[in-house]
Amino acid sequence: MAENYLFEPRRRDGKELMNTIDIIQETARSTGAQTIETDETIRPYSTRTWGEVFRMKLPPLIHFLGNCLALGRLGVFFGQGGLGKSRISMNISRNQVLGLPFGGMSTGDKPLRHLHMGSENAIHRLQSDIRAMSGGLSQEQQDLLAEHIFLATLELPDDPYVNLADPANVERWRATIEARAPDVLWVDPWGDVQAGESNADSDARWTISELTRLARTANHNAAVSVLAHSRTGVKNIIQAVGYDAANFGKGSKALYSCARCVFNLAPADESETPPVLVYCAKNNDGPRVAPFVLRLDTEHMLYELDEGFDLDAWASDLQARGNGKRPVKKPVRLTDVQAMEIFASEAMTKTQAHNLLRDRGASRDDAPDIVRRLLAAGTLEQWQPSGKNQPTYVGTPDAVRQRREQWNIDRQKQLPV
Secondary structure: OOOEEOOOOEEEOOEEEOOHHHHHHHHHHHHHHHOOOOOOOOOOOOOOOHHHHHHEEOOOOOEEEOEOEEOOOEEEEEEOOOOOHHHHHHHHHHHHHHOOOEOOEOOOOOOOOEEEEEOOOOHHHHHHHHHHHOOOOOHHHHHHHHHHEEEOOOOOOOOOOOOOOOHHHHHHHHHHHHHHOOOEEEEEOHHHHOOOOOOOHHHHHHHHHHHHHHHOOOOOOOEEEEEEEEOOOHHHHHHHOHHHHHHOEOOOOHHHHHOOEEEEEEEOOOOOOOOEEEEEEEEOOOOOOOOEEEEEEOOOOEEEEOOOOOHHHHHHHHHHHHOOOOOOOOOOOOOHHHHHHHHOOOOEEHHHHHHHHHHOOOOOOHHHHHHHHHHHHOOOEEEOOOOOOOOOEEEOHHHHHHHHHHHHHHHHHHOOO
8 A cells, every 4th residue: 555755745657746745835825826805715624544644654753851742732830830841941951952851751862942922021031041050061062052042032122022923923922933943942931922812712712723823834744832831829739640630730621632742840848949739630642751850950950850759648748728728837956966877878968958958858958957067067068160060069078089980081072072
């Protein structure tokens, strides 16, 4: 049985004909050109026979976050304001371009072009995060990021006006996308972009269609990744996981329905910079990934996996709070011997040490005090690599020595021959 090749030219009697995709696009252009408001000519939806679909040789999906986010697909991240959705999206882009995993998931095998469009994060905030995220990178890596990641910087008075209900805004979107030609368009936040009423399914679907059309202005296979707000409060946060996961996002449920993949982001505790619980509520093109927790390294503004998080305990605590019962946690006083258990294997950044001590029960104020006390006693040592924005590592003397030796080896590899 012959196969149809969507993107390859066809031949008949030795002559090259348009491929299938070209025919579809030319038909759409010609139909649109002939159609005016009073014309009864209507372009039909794209349909094919069972046999045509069977014979097609489709290009494989190009994933850039596990088996979840892929080019040509709509992905959505729901999370409450201030949780870190924007920074997480920048982390994903950074790691994707550098070929590094994120949240334990692969980010693909080649760097893609990312365009972050939004109305909330001005240039000073972006610069602060970018400088922190660039700490320890080689010049080659920084050049790669500069070549592949673009961000809306809100430098002009009308830059925050991104709502697609305004035709003038639509043209600015189009011009920006044509100039940057992204493989992945990040939209942040959805509420500022959506035209019409936030709870209207028809308005949400129109906005999704318009965003997809604009994203593919310069790249027919561009992905759209939307950052949207979730509902707040204890009883709503618990809906980030399980049977109620589809109800976590605010506004019309059309955004959830149209997305191929949806991640719910929820605070894992009540701290100022809480760990972020990531729950895959939906993945139409593959199995859903297991829930995981990200903890922010505040020195580098990068998220790291927290493999010791107890999801069941988190859910039980929220259920109790939702029922009006607020558990009281007794303060834990860690002995020096108990604190040293976290340093048994290797040196780590001070931020990581503080977070691990807090996981063991130390308070936010006690964790730094414990590290300072152990350093003063000589039980721990600290070391900071040379260069800008380098973190300070702490650990046993042997662990710090091993970290220093490995850093020198890695540094030598980056030097030009």
